[in-house]
Amino acid sequence: MSKTxxxxxxxxxMRQMVSYTMEELGFxxxxxxxxxxxxxxxxxQKLDLVxxxxxxxxxxxxxxxxxxxxxxxxxxxxxLMLTTESQAEKKQExxxxxxxxxxxxxxxxxxxxxxxxxxxx
Amino acid sequence: xxxxxxxxxxxxxxxxEEHLETMESALLTLETTPDDPELLNQIFRAAHTIKGASSTxxxxxxxxxxxxxxxxxxxxxxxxxTATPDLLELLLNATDVLTALIEAEKNQTDLPxxxxxxxxxxxxxxxxxxxxxxxxxxxxxxxxxxxxxEYRIKFVPSENFFRFGLNxxxxxxxxxxxxxxxxxxPDLRQLKPFPAMNAESCYVAWNIxxxxxxxKDKLLEVAMFFDEETVFDVTPVxxxxxxxxxxxxxxxxxxxxxxxxxxxxxxxxxxxxxPKAKKAPVKVKDSVRVDRERLDNLINQIxxxxxxxxxxxxxxxxxxxxxxxxxxNQLGKIVRDLQEMSLSLRMVPIAATFQKMxxxxxxxxxxxxxxxxxxxxxxxxxxxxxxxxKIGDPLLHMVRNSVDHGIETAEERLAAGKPEEGRVCLxxxxxxxxxxxxxxDDGRGLNREKIFAKALERGLVSEGDKxxxxxxxxxxxxxxxxxxxxxxxxxxxxVGMDVVRRNVEALQGSISVQSTTGKGTLVTIRLxxxxxxLDGLIIRSNQQVYVIPLLSVVESICPSxxxxxxxxxxxxxxxxxxxxxxxxxxxxxxxxRGEPVPVDTNSLLVxxxxxxxxxxxSVDELVGQQQVVIKNLETNFQKVPGMAGxxxxxDGRVALILDVNCLGTLKASTPSHGNNADAETNGxxxxxxxxxxxxxxxxxxxxxxxxxxxxxxxxxxxLSSDLQKETNQ
Numbered sequence: 001m002s003k004t005x006x007x008x009x010x011x012x013x014m015r016q017m018v019s020y021t022m023e024e025l026g027f028x029x030x031x032x033x034x035x036x037x038x039x040x041x042x043x044x045q046k047l048d049l050v051x052x053x054x055x056x057x058x059x060x061x062x063x064x065x066x067x068x069x070x071x072x073x074x075x076x077x078x079x080l081m082l083t084t085e086s087q088a089e090k091k092q093e094x095x096x097x098x099x100x101x102x103x104x105x106x107x108x109x110x111x112x113x114x115x116x117x118x119x120x121x
Numbered sequence: 122x123x124x125x126x127x128x129x130x131x132x133x134x135x136x137x138e139e140h141l142e143t144m145e146s147a148l149l150t151l152e153t154t155p156d157d158p159e160l161l162n163q164i165f166r167a168a169h170t171i172k173g174a175s176s177t178x179x180x181x182x183x184x185x186x187x188x189x190x191x192x193x194x195x196x197x198x199x200x201x202x203t204a205t206p207d208l209l210e211l212l213l214n215a216t217d218v219l220t221a222l223i224e225a226e227k228n229q230t231d232l233p234x235x236x237x238x239x240x241x242x243x244x245x246x247x248x249x250x251x252x253x254x255x256x257x258x259x260x261x262x263x264x265x266x267x268x269x270x271e272y273r274i275k276f277v278p279s280e281n282f283f284r285f286g287l288n289x290x291x292x293x294x295x296x297x298x299x300x301x302x303x304x305x306x307p308d309l310r311q312l313k314p315f316p317a318m319n320a321e322s323c324y325v326a327w328n329i330x331x332x333x334x335x336x337k338d339k340l341l342e343v344a345m346f347f348d349e350e351t352v353f354d355v356t357p358v359x360x361x362x363x364x365x366x367x368x369x370x371x372x373x374x375x376x377x378x379x380x381x382x383x384x385x386x387x388x389x390x391x392x393x394x395x396p397k398a399k400k401a402p403v404k405v406k407d408s409v410r411v412d413r414e415r416l417d418n419l420i421n422q423i424x425x426x427x428x429x430x431x432x433x434x435x436x437x438x439x440x441x442x443x444x445x446x447x448x449x450n451q452l453g454k455i456v457r458d459l460q461e462m463s464l465s466l467r468m469v470p471i472a473a474t475f476q477k478m479x480x481x482x483x484x485x486x487x488x489x490x491x492x493x494x495x496x497x498x499x500x501x502x503x504x505x506x507x508x509x510x511k512i513g514d515p516l517l518h519m520v521r522n523s524v525d526h527g528i529e530t531a532e533e534r535l536a537a538g539k540p541e542e543g544r545v546c547l548x549x550x551x552x553x554x555x556x557x558x559x560x561x562d563d564g565r566g567l568n569r570e571k572i573f574a575k576a577l578e579r580g581l582v583s584e585g586d587k588x589x590x591x592x593x594x595x596x597x598x599x600x601x602x603x604x605x606x607x608x609x610x611x612x613x614x615x616v617g618m619d620v621v622r623r624n625v626e627a628l629q630g631s632i633s634v635q636s637t638t639g640k641g642t643l644v645t646i647r648l649x650x651x652x653x654x655l656d657g658l659i660i661r662s663n664q665q666v667y668v669i670p671l672l673s674v675v676e677s678i679c680p681s682x683x684x685x686x687x688x689x690x691x692x693x694x695x696x697x698x699x700x701x702x703x704x705x706x707x708x709x710x711x712x713x714r715g716e717p718v719p720v721d722t723n724s725l726l727v728x729x730x731x732x733x734x735x736x737x738x739s740v741d742e743l744v745g746q747q748q749v750v751i752k753n754l755e756t757n758f759q760k761v762p763g764m765a766g767x768x769x770x771x772d773g774r775v776a777l778i779l780d781v782n783c784l785g786t787l788k789a790s791t792p793s794h795g796n797n798a799d800a801e802t803n804g805x806x807x808x809x810x811x812x813x814x815x816x817x818x819x820x821x822x823x824x825x826x827x828x829x830x831x832x833x834x835x836x837x838x839x840l841s842s843d844l845q846k847e848t849n850q
Contacts, residue, residue, distance in 0.1 A: 011136060011173065013174050013178065020129075053173075055170070076283050078286035078287070095348060100285050101346035106177040119287070120291070
């Protein structure tokens, strides 16, 4: 059975790129345009990985991560944050919110694949 | 895996443009409310998104520029900088440059020259030295050793390891992929009796022996995401050197691999708690991006469906005169609903177009040193996107006129007893099947005398002519007309208003002006809600059928002979409740083959109105009233003066749609039809298009005759001059 990834980013182009890469890796992709949208789409859904941007309207990435971790089904799944190099403090905050790791923008599909392979097989 | 990022670049450009619009709009609003934290956040987020996406998709120039801009915006929203008017001006300039950069990247043209200048100013504003280069993230080059080395790895996951979504087994697999795990020994000393353990905590550690041609740093990369409590000690096993005993006390894996330290700058101040505005949860619209062409094709095809359905209905009723078909009725309803839905797909709010004006008014007002308040009403009103795209330029021109010529300087206004601040208002609303846009200002209004004088100068009127206010105002639409004393580089060249009118008419709309000298001007643009369908009155003139747009029709009457008069030099007119209305003989006007029918008591006249002027069109029969699907003459055949398009009726006949506006113009340029209505039928009348002349191709669309014998419809000016020549005989 294939794995499911939740991709959350308010930037359409970024989201498309990540989704496409994940699909190439054999994942089923659920997309969200912001935290709120994402939460609405995954209640009860089986997830194997989450990749989320941080800066989003309606509900930012950090809050999304906290909300996901609060749900039993998602307490132990890997969650990756998309950060920029100017967001050093976000890594710490992310850790505290329960994030697994991060991917620094800009990144290309190869780099994304590398990080994904660290946290989910 | 080789993924081509180019396909996502397209989306990036579209997206970036949207974000830039948001930025500009928010910056403009900030000028009046400089402290709104949510706006600051919005602007930052937009720039941030562009920055991230641009570097991902390799649009370097944009990325670099946005990087500096983003820093500035971040400090702004953190409260470290205040939004002074100068700063906002700079940010607006930066937005402009960014827009130009994106355009340049998209079209692969030269970069805007202002880029460097604005960039330097941004850096200065940000407190950086003008030429300070942001430290590029130092890239650690991993010199991979050539020989296989041995390492001993002590891996002690923290108790919370699992709660971060981490999996020790994957870690071990990852290590194994770098070379070979020769031994993997779990350390179970932390295990407790089951009841004492938390099922979600990790109590197991591992001692791993590894062999591989990798450096220690490479191995440490595996620990990139580990938390501080997790131990990950990598010790090279060098056969010659004595083995350092693994430390009994765990060293926190704070030796963060260089890779993770890349580009980290010590955060000077923790991000200011930008108060998250507590808004009512916004319902995010789920939408799908659709290719424009696909949408147009869909709408077109549905138009064909409507025509096809009419034809079926016609056939049925031809053979079953008195029987109703419930099935056909049902089908008809469904098809019409479908058409309405398809047309609504292309409807977009006019808000974006109005927003562009806001910027113009502000910049222009500043430049001309006038205080102007810009207001909009009805931004959310929706209109076909094709129309929205084309109405932008005319609107721009009108607004420019208002600001440049309409609104007076502050001193003039005060002297006239008006408030110092002028007002320019853009209004949009639906009215009776039309979309109305109004541009209103409270400036000095149109000057009747000046306009008359100018018209006199240009020979458009003669000395004693009495013109109504409407007609005076209408004069400004003449080509080359301008009463501006001096041509500013903004406007006054006099090439504007007639072009505006032509553009509006090309959209099957109309434009009119009302004004009170000293008080202000109101320009009203009337547009159809969609260009695809039309409510029409089907009429027959001789053997031809035509469609008159219902919106232009005032009424239809059956005149008595005595109401019809001939005026020397002006042609026929009809007296309509005291009003004198010019009469048009469709047959003559369009030089249709066949005998013209002399007007008598049994004839019908359809009274139409165009820009305040009425005309009476003589027809032989009112065939019916229906909604028709407009087919573009230009793309299917060629442009025909006097015709706004064509349609296919239910019986398969092609009916031309009259351009009432054009007929009026044609009429105006033919001052004399002579005393004899038959004069037009002699052979020298230019042969215009007849439906029967248009040969049909096998797929039913008309094509011009191969031998070219089908005389090409002359240009409107030729037409009128020909008619003129002919009637002057």
